[in-house]
Amino acid sequence: MNISNNKILITGGASGIGLGLTERFLEEGNSVIVCGRRADVLDDLRERYPAVVTRRCDLTDEADRAALYEWIASEHADLDVLVNNAGIQNWMDVADEDFFARAQTELATNVEAPLHLTALFLKLPALRTIVNVTSGLSFVPLTKAPVYSATKAFFHSFTVSLRHLLENRGVEVVEIIPPAINTDLGGKGLHDHAPPVADFVAAVFDQLKAGKTDITFGLSEAMANAGPNEAKEIFRRLNT
Numbered sequence: 001m002n003i004s005n006n007k008i009l010i011t012g013g014a015s016g017i018g019l020g021l022t023e024r025f026l027e028e029g030n031s032v033i034v035c036g037r038r039a040d041v042l043d044d045l046r047e048r049y050p051a052v053v054t055r056r057c058d059l060t061d062e063a064d065r066a067a068l069y070e071w072i073a074s075e076h077a078d079l080d081v082l083v084n085n086a087g088i089q090n091w092m093d094v095a096d097e098d099f100f101a102r103a104q105t106e107l108a109t110n111v112e113a114p115l116h117l118t119a120l121f122l123k124l125p126a127l128r129t130i131v132n133v134t135s136g137l138s139f140v141p142l143t144k145a146p147v148y149s150a151t152k153a154f155f156h157s158f159t160v161s162l163r164h165l166l167e168n169r170g171v172e173v174v175e176i177i178p179p180a181i182n183t184d185l186g187g188k189g190l191h192d193h194a195p196p197v198a199d200f201v202a203a204v205f206d207q208l209k210a211g212k213t214d215i216t217f218g219l220s221e222a223m224a225n226a227g228p229n230e231a232k233e234i235f236r237r238l239n240t
């Protein structure tokens with residue numbers, strides 16, 4: 001993708017990996033719009049980066065997603081990049097009392113929301129690029145996060161189809177496939193052992209500049225390219 005002079009919506013772009021992408025896209029000379037649920041986090045972002053436009057939105061809510069699109073179509077019709085980054089991760093067991101309720105929220109956030117936003121934003125005539133943030137766990141599941149891993153496998157599969165479906169429509173599809181990265185995903189502390197966002201984002205932009213559309217880093221490169229036996233070995237290492 002062309003990494004400068006775009007107008008970009010980054011879902012969940014006020015924290016974690018999304019914040020790293022927001023900061024770097026700003027540095028590269030883009031206009032950035034960010035949505036998320038937490039007003040205080042969006043306010044902090046705007047204080048640090050007055051050029052960023054923010055919008056409160058709960059992406060699990062279908063009406064909120066439609067309202068987000070309507071607002072962009074009327075106020076920012078020149079938006080040319082959609083980054084489907086927002087996601088949640090629940091560590092849980094199928095025997096947990098609240099398993100199904102939490103699974104539903106995970107499905108709504110990680111699957112329904114990006115599918116719906118993709119369908120809506122493709123109506124924008126200016127749209128040229130869709131960036132989907134999947135996971136190394138799309139390829140090899142972490143059983144502590146069984147539904148999360150399945151949502152990311154779904155999202156990866158959809159992304160592969162989407163790229164093919166949009167090939168002749170002039171819309172490029174980029175997949176960012178992070179390994180574990182040090183953010184608050186799943187709750188504070190769960191990812192403290194992982195590499196910092198800054199290192200990951202630097203590697204993402206090196207690959208974007210090189211024209212890559214499947215972006216990996218560290219372990220996610222091995223996970224995304226594993227054959228059946230390697231995938232079994234990574235599964236064993238992750239889950240025992």
Ligand SMILES: NC(=O)c1ccc[n+]([C@@H]2O[C@H](COP(=O)([O-])OP(=O)(O)OC[C@H]3O[C@@H](n4cnc5c(N)ncnc54)[C@H](OP(=O)(O)O)[C@@H]3O)[C@@H](O)[C@H]2O)c1
Pocket residue numbers: 011012013014015016017018035036037038041057058059060085086087088089109133134135136177178179180181182183184185186191194
């Ligand atoms: N960190 C990792 O190890 C890792 C590895 C592989 C893939 N990923 C993927 O990377 C993406 C970013 O995650 P992260 O690690 O940066 O975690 P994070 O810091 O928790 O960021 C997630 C972002 O998504 C937003 N979000 C969550 N639910 C939302 C909702 N219903 N409506 C609107 N926004 C919502 C959050 O904002 P609000 O809470 O304010 O709504 C937050 O800004 C996710 O898709 C995740 O699955 C992360």
